[in-house]
Amino acid sequence: MKPRIAIDAMGGDEGVRVMIAGAALARHRHPGFSFILVGDQAQIERALDDHPGLRAASEITHVEGVVKGDEKPTQAIRKAKTTSMGLAVEAVKSGAASAAVSSGNTGALMAMSKIALRTIPGIDRPALAALLPTIEDNDLVMLDLGANTQADARNLVEFAVMGAAYSRILYGYERPRVKLLNIGTEDLKGTEELRDASAALHRAEHLPLEFLGFTEADKISRGEADVIVSDGFSGNVALKAVEGAARFVTDLLRDAFSSSIRSKIGFLISRPATELLKHHLDPNNHNGGVFLGLNGVVVKSHGSADAKGVANAVAVAARLVEEALIDRISENLSDIAAVLPHHGKAA
Structure with missing residues (x-):
């Protein structure tokens, strides 16, 4: 079974457009990948108009909340269930996704991931x-x-x-x-x-x-x-x-x-x-920093990454699942x- 990746579509400096373009490029390179695109549905739908192949391999989880780049991890954690980052990580916890990729706030992503997924026993x-x-x-x-x-x-x-x-x-x-x-x-x-x-x-x-x-x-x-x-x-x-x-x-x-x-x-x-x-x-x-030691795969894409960089982060996440x-x-x-x-x- 090929990996299913949850994408925090609202993270990163360029937001939805680049995250969707990166997922589309990853899908083109690896046709077996499928995605859960988490974020504002209207913005995601508009971005998907340029990527019909990705649309066919994805489902959208609508949420309007976004973790800001300067937001403290403690603040982000309190609204994890109402943000694109939090729900992307939650998809891994629930088993709906094999891995999550976000270009958002690193500290918040680590804090959310550690609470939701816990560490591997012994780490x-x-x-x-x-x-x-x-x-x-x-x-x-x-x-x-x-x-x-x-x-x-x-x-x-x-x-x-x-x-x-x-x-x-x-x-x-x-x-x-x-x-x-x-x-x-x-x-x-x-x-x-x-x-x-x-x-x-x-x-x-x-x-x-x-x-x-x-x-x-x-x-x-x-x-x-x-x-x-x-x-x-x-x-x-x-x-x-x-x-x-x-x-x-x-x-x-x-x-x-x-x-x-x-x-x-x-x-x-x-x-x-x-x-x-x-x-x-x-x-x-x-591109593609990995939070090693968690009981689940979460990859941090650089905030300034372009579509190629996001696609590389997605490929890293998928490979870690497969291996x-x-x-x-x-x-x-x-x-x-x-x-x-x-x-x-x-x-």
């Missing part, structure tokens, strides 16, 4: 994971990117298990290479939580991952790891730095190639290479107890 906290480009052929999985500002040793080991399961689904690695983000690579560097997590992961040879120790932020894109693990505060700062660097490079190249006639001629000659670089750095090609992400994570959770006691410190 203390869910984590936000996303794909980052590297100089190698495949992207890397990085988590946590903002769901938890603090994380103890046990949380970090859980994140490693979840990130490795995600990497195995995406790329088929038998033992994904995992590193912990730190301020240095030496064993004595970093917080007590990082050192304890490192010691635990070094002992956990039975887990289906290869732990390679610490990495620094300037090595994130080098392709030396398949999974990079961090607390949410440090991970979010690192993510924003990587995204800013990518925008800086593309802006610098654009300005350089438009500075003179000679530069413009050089651009035409090097256009195949610059287009490849642009494609590699385009965040829409890596039984939750079962894969659960299989490894009992092994964590062998390396960490319940209070979160390394033995």
Whole structure:
């Protein structure tokens, strides 16, 4: 049975038009997908006029409430049953949908999802994971990117298990290479939580991952790891730095190639290479953050994503359903107890 995806049609900077266009593109690429489109029915119907194929594969759940981008999670939770975001998550809880995709408020989406779906037994906290480009052929999985500002040793080991399961689904690695983000690579560097997590992961040879120790932020894109693990505060700062660097490079190249006639001629000659670089750095090609650790699949699309980006987020959600992400994570959770006691410190 092909995945059925609940789409929060009202989320994102561009709202209904882009969300529906993205779902339509995902449907075109994957004809077996079907959808529950959640939001204002009149706006959704107008957007569907340009996508008759999507209309035939969808049903609409009408709701007028919308979670605002600056709304606090506590406020959003109180009206979860009357907003497009809340009802999209509720569709996963009830079994009406296999997964939910939203481009709305990240904090609100995490809070709603955690309350509605709960965490997988054995997971203390869910984590936000996303794909980052590297100089190698495949992207890397990085988590946590903002769901938890603090994380103890046990949380970090859980994140490693979840990130490795995600990497195995995406790329088929038998033992994904995992590193912990730190301020240095030496064993004595970093917080007590990082050192304890490192010691635990070094002992956990039975887990289906290869732990390679610490990495620094300037090595994130080098392709030396398949999974990079961090607390949410440090991970979010690192993510924003990587995204800013990518925008800086593309802006610098654009300005350089438009500075003179000679530069413009050089651009035409090097256009195949610059287009490849642009494609590699385009965040829409890596769109789709996943709340790992929940007892259900919820994917966060970037608020500024275009239709291509939304379609990629939908494809990520569907693949995680098809590849039984939750079962894969659960299989490894009992092994964590062998390396960490319940209070979160390394033995």
